[in-house]
Each structure stands twice: as structure tokens, then as C-alpha cells.
Amino acid sequence: MTRPQYEFDLEQRAAIAHRDKPLILQGATGTGKTVTLIEAAIDRVKNGANPDSILILAYGRERASEIRDAIVIASQGTVKEPVARTFHALAFSILSMSSGEAFRETVLISGAEQESFIATLLAGNIEDEVDWWPAELRSQANGSDHDSDLMGEPLLTQGFVRELRDLMMRATERGLSPKDLAEMGQRLQERYWPAAAKFWDSYLNISAASDSGAGDSKMRIDPAELINAAIAHLKRNPELLAELRQRFTTIMVDEFHESDPAQRRLLELLHCEDMVVVIDPESAIGRFRGADPDGVIAYCKSTFGDKATNITLLTNHRGDPARFAIELRSENEEAQYIA
Known part of the structure; x- marks a missing residue:
């Protein structure tokens, strides 16, 4: 994913500059949510943040790789661990971390x-x-x-x-x-x-x-048990949980509407003050694999409460706005159009 060739609009600049309390970033398809998230991470690194202190969670290895490459190239920073990864990759790494327990190598079936x-x-x-x-x-x-x-x-x-x-x-x-x-x-x-x-x-x-x-x-x-196993591992090992909370002082989640309840429980366990979650429930396409877009707004309200700042991106940066006004005939057609 490359950085945009357009000027960031007012709402995007506000999201990029936001710090120290949860941010809920909303916007329809084409409004530049992911590009804004990437720029927010780059801005933190350029202003002195350690890249290894930023955890970005994405849905799919390809998207995580795109985000990771864009941040590393733009910030010219050196990182010890991947800046962006999937929830499952994060859970797998947590289970691989040593603790007071007898270590067991995790094999994903x-x-x-x-x-x-x-x-x-x-x-x-x-x-x-x-x-x-x-x-x-x-x-x-x-x-x-x-x-x-x-x-x-x-x-x-x-x-x-x-x-x-x-x-x-x-x-x-x-x-x-x-x-x-x-x-x-x-x-x-x-x-x-x-x-x-x-x-x-x-x-x-x-x-x-x-x-x-x-x-x-x-x-x-199996993949469904992986997230819950990571949660259980952290709860059994509070020192390891404290270490991760100390390490990740910024957590950003792209396409948070594609998350399932277990992933949200893991995120809640790792919470920090500087959090950014990107949501657009209308564009969710992962219901078949457990995504819960209908519950994402309620989750944000119950988890972040009045502490969160809400910013909605309104400008379409993908060309002719009329193409996004097409009324599609079915949910399936809409999902294919979005994808």
C-alpha cells in the first residue's frame, strides 16, 4: 500500500495528530481510513516513538504486509518485530513467549x-x-x-x-x-x-x-481456539501481560468491524491509552468466518465509553463520488462490489 498522492483533509489531519486516548475512526469505503491509520503510525515514529512500541492489527496477511512495508519505508525506522500483523499471528506469538509455565510449542492445525x-x-x-x-x-x-x-x-x-x-x-x-x-x-x-x-x-x-x-x-x-488460548495464557501469566502492555504503548486496528468476539477480548486485555480503531460496519464481508460488524459500535461504546474521540471521514478519495451511490441489488452483490 502506497501513501496517498492527495492532501489529507481536515478530519484525516485531526486523526493523524490525535494522541493519548482512544480514537474511533469511521468512514465509508474510499474515504482513506487505512491510509490515515498508516500516516498516524508514521507520524508517531517521526515524532520519536519507538516503532516496536506500535502494534497494528489487520485482517489478512497481505494487508498486514502492505501496512508494515508502508510504515517501514516512509519512517525509515528499524524494527525488531513486525509492526503490523493479524490477530492470529499475534496470538501465535503470545503462545510462543516463555513464561513460568513449562513451554509447549504451538502447532496450528x-x-x-x-x-x-x-x-x-x-x-x-x-x-x-x-x-x-x-x-x-x-x-x-x-x-x-x-x-x-x-x-x-x-x-x-x-x-x-x-x-x-x-x-x-x-x-x-x-x-x-x-x-x-x-x-x-x-x-x-x-x-x-x-x-x-x-x-x-x-x-x-x-x-x-x-x-x-x-x-x-x-x-x-485449531484457528478458533488460538485466540482464546492466547487470552488464557496471558491471564495465567500476569507478568507476561504486564510486559506486553508496557511494550505496546500504541495499538491500532484496521477494519475492526471484521473482528470476532474473541479477538475483541484479546484487544481489551492488551488495552492502552493510545488506541485507534478503524470501523465501517457497512463494508464488512467476513460474517461467514465469525465477524460481528453489528456489535462493533456497541463494543466501542461499552469499552471506551466517554474517553474515546470519534472522527468520521467524509471525503471520497477514489474518484467519482457517484460510483459509490450505486444501489446494489443484494447483500452478496454489495459484498463483492466492496471486495
Whole structure:
């Protein structure tokens, strides 16, 4: 990402100069929110801030790399650690930090690996004839020969495995337990959630047993658990948390509307006075992976309260303003247009 060739407008200059208390920077697509965030970081470095004291969080490794390169090139500063990174990269680095605990190397399992493990456990459910799954998902209810090949089993379809993994990940990001999910399913009359909660509980128990008996010190973890594991690690190690708070005196978050509840809990744990969060709930495209744009305004109000300054960028810097007045036919079309 290159620095803009236009003059910063009044609101952008105010955001760049803002210091020492939370800033909520809002603006529609094309108003220069990310460019303003980059310039705010560069301005801090040019005015004496240590680049390593600035933590910028972005969504996606490519965006983080673009922000990092722009800041390093413009400020001509030397940094020991990446200035910009994703929430997951930050969580991974936190789990890699030494503490009073016995160190366990963190190994991040892929989505494909997790789906394969889930499918294996579901196959075991079928073989054991567990009765917690609704009848229409069990082969005996469909008149199938139980001893026949497992191909075609409702529980083992790729779509079901993927949906089950997604449900477990979204529940994890929101800090729910299997018991919470079961109770929520009963309350909301979600037919499959109580059964999924029982499976999830079994999944967690088997995963823990597998880790403890793996013969090495590695902690295998999926992406949804990564953020919560980092939060738990910091809470168990207050000295490490204090060290990070002392190190990062400025925290900036690009596209904060794409964050999920777990990421927001991690941010709240690392809070500092000089914070900048960039939000535009209307442009969020990450709901399918747990983003909660609808809750971002409420989160900012409850977390920052009256301490925060709100600045809204109004000027479109991408050319003809009329192109942003197009009324799109659906949310999906709008998401594709924004992307």
C-alpha cells in the first residue's frame, strides 16, 4: 500500500495528530481510513516513538504486509518485530513467549486436518450407534445397512462436516462451552445444537487425551481456539501481560468491524491509552468466518465509553463520488462490489 498522492483533509489531519486516548475512526469505503491509520503510525515514529512500541492489527496477511512495508519505508525506522500483523499471528506469538509455565510449542492445525478429524469421530459415532444425533441423521433411520460402507452416511457428508466445524469455531470465538451451546440450542429451538454440543464435548476430550499421549510437548490447536488460548495464557501469566502492555504503548486496528468476539477480548486485555480503531460496519464481508460488524459500535461504546474521540471521514478519495451511490441489488452483490 502506497501513501496517498492527495492532501489529507481536515478530519484525516485531526486523526493523524490525535494522541493519548482512544480514537474511533469511521468512514465509508474510499474515504482513506487505512491510509490515515498508516500516516498516524508514521507520524508517531517521526515524532520519536519507538516503532516496536506500535502494534497494528489487520485482517489478512497481505494487508498486514502492505501496512508494515508502508510504515517501514516512509519512517525509515528499524524494527525488531513486525509492526503490523493479524490477530492470529499475534496470538501465535503470545503462545510462543516463555513464561513460568513449562513451554509447549504451538502447532496450528489446518482446516482440512480438523475436518478429517471430525469426520473420523463422526464415523466412530456411527459405528458405536450413539443416540444423541437426531434420527434423520442416523443411517438406521433411513433403512441403511449398518454394516455397509459408510459412504453416503448423512453425518459424513462434506457439507455436514464443514457446517459442524463452523458451528464449533463460532461458538469457541464467542467463549461458549459445549454446555452453553446445548442450553442455547434448547432455548432457541435449534434442533441439531444439543447433539452438536455433545459431539463437541467428546471432540475436546479426545483432543486433550491425544495431546497428552502424543509423546511430545507440542500443543495442537485449531484457528478458533488460538485466540482464546492466547487470552488464557496471558491471564495465567500476569507478568507476561504486564510486559506486553508496557511494550505496546500504541495499538491500532484496521477494519475492526471484521473482528470476532474473541479477538475483541484479546484487544481489551492488551488495552492502552493510545488506541485507534478503524470501523465501517457497512463494508464488512467476513460474517461467514465469525465477524460481528453489528456489535462493533456497541463494543466501542461499552469499552471506551466517554474517553474515546470519534472522527468520521467524509471525503471520497477514489474518484467519482457517484460510483459509490450505486444501489446494489443484494447483500452478496454489495459484498463483492466492496471486495
